[in-house]
Amino acid sequence: MIPSKRNARPPVAIAALLLFGSTVHADIAQEAEQHGDIDVAVTLDPAAQSGHATGTVRIHARQEDVWALVRSCAEAPRLVPGLTECTVLKTAPDQSWQIIRHVLDYSWYLPKMTYDIRAVYDKPSRISIERISGDLRVLKATWLFESQGEYTIAHYEVELAPGFWVPKWLVRALLRNDLPKMLRALRTRAESRRQ
Numbered sequence: 359m360i361p362s363k364r365n366a367r368p369p370v371a372i373a374a375l376l377l378f379g380s381t382v383h384a385d386i387a388q389e390a391e392q393h394g395d396i397d398v399a400v401t402l403d404p405a406a407q408s409g410h411a412t413g414t415v416r417i418h419a420r421q422e423d424v425w426a427l428v429r430s431c432a433e434a435p436r437l438v439p440g441l442t443e444c445t446v447l448k449t450a451p452d453q454s455w456q457i458i459r460h461v462l463d464y465s466w467y468l469p470k471m472t473y474d475i476r477a478v479y480d481k482p483s484r485i486s487i488e489r490i491s492g493d494l495r496v497l498k499a500t501w502l503f504e505s506q507g508e509y510t511i512a513h514y515e516v517e518l519a520p521g522f523w524v525p526k527w528l529v530r531a532l533l534r535n536d537l538p539k540m541l542r543a544l545r546t547r548a549e550s551r552r553q
Contacts, residue, residue, distance in 0.1 A: 395542075396538045407524070410515070411518075412514065413538065415545050418552065421503050424510045425482040425503050427548050431446065440464035443459070444460050458476075471520075476488050484500065485500070494519070496519035497516075500515045501514055502515075
């Protein structure tokens with residue numbers, strides 16, 4: 359992939375947002391919620407400044423198609439709220455990994471964040487993301503894709519620590535709302551491509 363300055367929006371942004379939401383956790387030690395068709399679980403540290411979240415969604419689309427959608431830079435802004443810039447800094451000759459810079463401008467009440475991540479691709483079953491520099495202290499995420507006939511089970515797991523203080527109520531809101539929203543957006547995009 360040719361590096362670009364703007365708008366090369368990879369799935370790494372998805373991981374970053376979810377990790378940010380996970381890290382900016384609320385005042386509860388552990389929280390699990392089922393959103394009907396999407397399962398979400400959140401574990402927070404006592405100070406609510408780092409955490410771990412998981413989400414799972416069933417998608418009526420082929421595993422390869424869902425994997426490609428999550429990996430796609432062009433699709434990331436449709437899936438990740440707040441992603442304003444994405445730059446691919448480096449790509450492996452065999453396309454097995456990328457170094458990507460993200461700028462996330464989530465809201466007026468949060469600072470703009472810039473961070474670099476390494477995305478490792480294991481087609482069509484896994485995408486691993488890890489922060490290598492920037493505003494986030496910790497960002498580790500994994501997408502797992504499991505084929506079940508005409509369906510794909512997409513599982514997302516993230517560990518996040520933002521590196522700056524965030525109000526507990528905001529962390530809780532981000533985790534409860536944005537993780538399911540991202541998973542639903544992924545399902546909607548993948549299923550709309552089937553038709």
